[in-house]
Amino acid sequence: MRIAIVGAGIVGLAAAHALLDRGHQVILIDPGDQTARPTDGNAGWIAHTDIMPLASPKVWRNLPNWLMDPLGPLTIRPAYLPSLMPWLIRFVLASAPTRIKTSMAAIRAMNAEALPAWKTLLSSLDLSAHLREKGILSVWKHQDAFERTKDILDRQRNLGIGVDILSRSDLAKLEPALHNVEAGVLYPEACHISDPAHLASDLLRLALERGAQHRAARAVAVEPKDGGVHVHTDSAANAVIADRVIIAAGIWSRPLARTLGDRIPLDTERGYNATYPKGSFGLNRPIMFEGEGFVTTPLDAGDRVGGAVEFAGLEAKPNHERTSAMIARLKRFLPDFDAGQEARRWMGFRPSIPDSLPVIGPSRQDNRVVYAFGHGHHGLTQAAITSQLVANLIDEMTSGIDLKPYSAQRF
Numbered sequence: 001m002r003i004a005i006v007g008a009g010i011v012g013l014a015a016a017h018a019l020l021d022r023g024h025q026v027i028l029i030d031p032g033d034q035t036a037r038p039t040d041g042n043a044g045w046i047a048h049t050d051i052m053p054l055a056s057p058k059v060w061r062n063l064p065n066w067l068m069d070p071l072g073p074l075t076i077r078p079a080y081l082p083s084l085m086p087w088l089i090r091f092v093l094a095s096a097p098t099r100i101k102t103s104m105a106a107i108r109a110m111n112a113e114a115l116p117a118w119k120t121l122l123s124s125l126d127l128s129a130h131l132r133e134k135g136i137l138s139v140w141k142h143q144d145a146f147e148r149t150k151d152i153l154d155r156q157r158n159l160g161i162g163v164d165i166l167s168r169s170d171l172a173k174l175e176p177a178l179h180n181v182e183a184g185v186l187y188p189e190a191c192h193i194s195d196p197a198h199l200a201s202d203l204l205r206l207a208l209e210r211g212a213q214h215r216a217a218r219a220v221a222v223e224p225k226d227g228g229v230h231v232h233t234d235s236a237a238n239a240v241i242a243d244r245v246i247i248a249a250g251i252w253s254r255p256l257a258r259t260l261g262d263r264i265p266l267d268t269e270r271g272y273n274a275t276y277p278k279g280s281f282g283l284n285r286p287i288m289f290e291g292e293g294f295v296t297t298p299l300d301a302g303d304r305v306g307g308a309v310e311f312a313g314l315e316a317k318p319n320h321e322r323t324s325a326m327i328a329r330l331k332r333f334l335p336d337f338d339a340g341q342e343a344r345r346w347m348g349f350r351p352s353i354p355d356s357l358p359v360i361g362p363s364r365q366d367n368r369v370v371y372a373f374g375h376g377h378h379g380l381t382q383a384a385i386t387s388q389l390v391a392n393l394i395d396e397m398t399s400g401i402d403l404k405p406y407s408a409q410r411f
């Protein structure tokens, strides 16, 4: 079949390869000018060991403190509050214990397959060198905060996830540069990517080498008709008529889904980061600073500190005071880190759904249009498994994962 993919971010690119594998003709439509796309600036974690949605007891516990601090880990810009309200209401509803259980099961269903799917994809393209298998470390400033998360660790263990609780001396041996932490947990199976932007450019290059086409255009509407699905673009010459269309345009998918009769509660959790010269942090592996709202990753592009959740929509300018605040907090854990060095600062748009589950499935109007967006904090982690699910939908094959929890019609 002739398949148009709207959006060549990490999700669209992985889908392109899955469809090429199955002998389809692929046309990627993407203007290629979106510097805030999270595909390029994310933290690079294949965090398949994560099981909790954002609407979790951990977030609610920290929320009052976080909201008091305008530069803290989670902020809502007051001017954006009215626009965010419908999303927030759904977020509160998604925090009910039964709903958390449903989200956890659906996150786990995808995450359990996420790493094998990435390994298969990367090795088929001879890109396995992008995968770094050094585990991921979570650290806590205070022992009592760590004690409060033990139930989550038990749940992870019960799901067969490797969870190594470290003593303070283990921690010091593993990461000598790290100070002021009282507790730590190593997830030995978690991985990271050499550099997310580099991975995406390799995936695009190889898709084109494998015969995919690229139209440098912005899709403005998707219209299923008898003879095929029309993708209207901002330049008429780039319009496409395809047998099937996949919408994988991250946060920008919302207006496209609207043209197909689907009102999706998709909003953006804006994230920030700073990338310092390689080796600046002196850390050997990715680290989650629990309760602080940021993580670090040793990438090929440099040492990245990033995170934060800011609800402010797509139009507001970045507030890099948030990045500065994150760097100042990191410095407390890394006394030898020269925070005054030059660093590249970035802000990007996580495409987030209140229940922390992506939208994967056919549109309401026509099952020739398939959605694959809204992966929130897990878009890199889940891109390869998403591509398999999408290819199965296109080929009308059943998947091992029940797709009901990700349906666009669940809202």
Ligand SMILES: Cc1cc2nc3c(=O)[nH]c(=O)nc-3n(C[C@H](O)[C@H](O)[C@H](O)COP(=O)(O)OP(=O)(O)OC[C@H]3O[C@@H](n4cnc5c(N)ncnc54)[C@H](O)[C@@H]3O)c2cc1C
Binding pocket: 006, 007, 008, 009, 010, 011, 012, 029, 030, 031, 032, 033, 034, 037, 038, 039, 040, 041, 042, 043, 044, 045, 046, 047, 217, 218, 219, 220, 248, 249, 250, 251, 252, 253, 270, 271, 272, 273, 306, 307, 348, 349, 350, 351, 372, 373, 374, 375, 376, 377, 378, 379, 380, 381, 382
């Ligand atoms: C600070 C930060 C750290 C993160 N860290 C991690 C992490 O460690 N691990 C993890 O798993 N996830 C992480 N994420 C989340 C992850 O980056 C995203 O979920 C993921 O990149 C989403 O990918 P995507 O392809 O759906 O969307 P995007 O990356 O947004 O790509 C969408 C593409 O669609 C294109 N597009 C937009 N509109 C149109 C249109 N109208 N027509 C055609 N094309 C269009 C854009 O140009 C873009 O190329 C992080 C996010 C942030 C912000």
